Amino acid sequence: MTKNKHNLPDGWQWVKLGDVCEIINGSTPKSTIDEYWNGDIVWITPTDLGQLSTPIIKDSLRKITEKGYKSCNTNIVPKGSIIFSCRAPIGHIGIADVSLCTNQGCKSFVLKENIDQWFLYYYIKESVPELQSLGSGATFKEISKSKLATFPILLPPIDEQKRIASILNEQMSAVERARKAAEAQLEAINQLPSALLRRAFNGEL
Known part of the structure; x- marks a missing residue:
């Protein structure tokens, strides 16, 4: 790794992603065989x-x-694994709330202790922008x-990780609450012209 190891807070260290999780590949059953599909095993793709x-995959x-x-x-x-789309596109991410598997467009990060x-x-x-820059491929970019x-990965002690x-x-x-409030206000604004017209033609103005 080329990251600077100097001037880090006490207990912080640069590690590799592979040091803190097991990276698991996915795959796809043959789409032409009906008995492989419509079961009860959650199977995640970049589209999902x-x-x-929300970040949670159910x-x-x-x-x-x-x-x-x-x-x-x-x-x-297992539940708690992080699922990352490694192609088409690189960068979608979620946390598994159930046991699941993925197609080849995703990698699963099974966390260590x-x-x-x-x-x-x-x-x-x-x-994500840095990871996208590592992608390669002629038809579409993929990160291996x-x-x-x-x-x-810049890794602090576990207690500090949890605090952050x-x-x-x-x-x-808080951001999500603000977004929903803004959307509600925008919806009310968008409905205002129609409401004014109804009042006008009902003789209420």
């Missing part, structure tokens, strides 16, 4: 990640059966498992 309204657009799971090289990862899931979620999310494994993540969660919740 791109449609998340379900998928399509599910696969046990036969479909066994037919390909995807892997079920020295990393907080929310801290890593926010770190990866903030690092090996490049992800060596991606540098808690602050970010609180601030992000």
Whole structure:
């Protein structure tokens, strides 16, 4: 790693992403075999990640059966894993709230003991532009498992990770509340002309 190791706060260190999690590949059962599909195994794609309204993954657009799971090289990862789209596009991200597997467009980060899931979620999310720059490929950009494994992470002690993540969660919740309030105000503004017209033609003005 080329990151500067000097002038870090006490207990902070540069590590590789592969040091703090196991990176798991995904795969896709054959789409022409009906018995592989419409099962009860959550199967995440970049499209699923791109449609998340919150960071939490609870379900998928399509599910696969046990036969479909066994037919390909995807892997079920546990609740709490971070799911990252590594192509088409690079950069969608979520946290698994259920056990699930993914297609080949995603990588799953199964966390080890020295990393907080929310801290890593926010770190990866903030690092998306840098990760996108590491992508390669002629048809579409993709970031490989090996490049992800060596991606540098600035890691504080676990208590500090949790403190930082808690602050970010609180601030992000406040941002979301403000966004919803702004959307409600905008909707009211957009409805105002119609309301004025109705009042006018009802003789209420």
